[in-house]
Amino acid sequence: MTPDIDEALDWQGNEIDCGSCVHQELRSAGRCRLKHACVLDRYARRIDRFFDWNPELANSCIGHPHFEVRAIAAKHASVFLLSPLLDDPEETVRWNAARRLPKRLVLRLRFDPHREVRIRVATLLDDAELVPMMNDSDYYVRLVVAKRIAPSLLASLIDDEEVEVRRVVARRIPRDWLLRVAGDPDGLVRLEVAQRLAPELLSQLRYDPDWRVRYEVASRVVVGEIAELTTDSDGFVQEMARSRLGGWRELSRDIPL
Numbered sequence: 001m002t003p004d005i006d007e008a009l010d011w012q013g014n015e016i017d018c019g020s021c022v023h024q025e026l027r028s029a030g031r032c033r034l035k036h037a038c039v040l041d042r043y044a045r046r047i048d049r050f051f052d053w054n055p056e057l058a059n060s061c062i063g064h065p066h067f068e069v070r071a072i073a074a075k076h077a078s079v080f081l082l083s084p085l086l087d088d089p090e091e092t093v094r095w096n097a098a099r100r101l102p103k104r105l106v107l108r109l110r111f112d113p114h115r116e117v118r119i120r121v122a123t124l125l126d127d128a129e130l131v132p133m134m135n136d137s138d139y140y141v142r143l144v145v146a147k148r149i150a151p152s153l154l155a156s157l158i159d160d161e162e163v164e165v166r167r168v169v170a171r172r173i174p175r176d177w178l179l180r181v182a183g184d185p186d187g188l189v190r191l192e193v194a195q196r197l198a199p200e201l202l203s204q205l206r207y208d209p210d211w212r213v214r215y216e217v218a219s220r221v222v223v224g225e226i227a228e229l230t231t232d233s234d235g236f237v238q239e240m241a242r243s244r245l246g247g248w249r250e251l252s253r254d255i256p257l
Contacts, residue, residue, distance in 0.1 A: 037049035042066070110122075154169050182197075182205060202222075206221065214232060
């Protein structure tokens with residue numbers, strides 16, 4: 001555990017003087033402490049502690065000149081005072097306000113200039129509210145959207161430029177859309193498809209250039225479609241195909257006519 005830094009400086013780099021602080025009564029009551037719980041300190045952990053001890057003072061601090069104070073005060077202040085903070089110049093303040101406000105008020109932050117705000121806002125929204133974010137310029141925003149939005153709304157992300165987004169799409173789209181993704185240029189995306197396809201459809205991937213996809217085909221395709229995989233160029237695929245085919249033939253011999 002990292003110990004507290006042994007200095008008491010305010011957000012402008014000046015020494016903190018408890019003697020001139022407006023919160024002297026709090027200090028006497030043990031509700032603030034230099035280098036530990038102080039709203040004047042420039043370190044967020046100490047500011048956070050101050051508001052944990054004195055949440056009722058948050059309302060009066062949401063306009064503080066130090067952004068850390070505004071951001072942490074937003075966690076405790078009355079929700080009725082938070083709307084103006086959605087226009088704060090600091091992204092941390094905007095996000096801390098957004099997480100406590102009704103969705104209808106934070107929807108405009110879907111287009112916030114800072115990616116971290118857009119990412120976090122995306123975690124609060126669902127389905128139709130997320131549709132405008134599917135074209136976000138940041139891949140991670142689109143990734144969050146792909147994980148949260150209803151599978152039936154994922155069509156526009158099928159051809160996303162980012163592989164990780166397309167992999168999530170392949171995991172979540174309705175099964176009857178999977179063949180639309182079977183020709184994806186990335187092997188890992190096609191593998192996601194192969195792992196979800198019904199056995200009777202897997203033969204369409206038996207010529208896939210990625211051995212991992214062909215291995216998945218060999219392990220689950222209906223046995224009647226497996227013969228040519230026994231001579232596959234990859235040894236693992238061959239072994240899987242031969243093992244399944246051999247087991248099927250042995251089982252067939254044991255079945256009485």
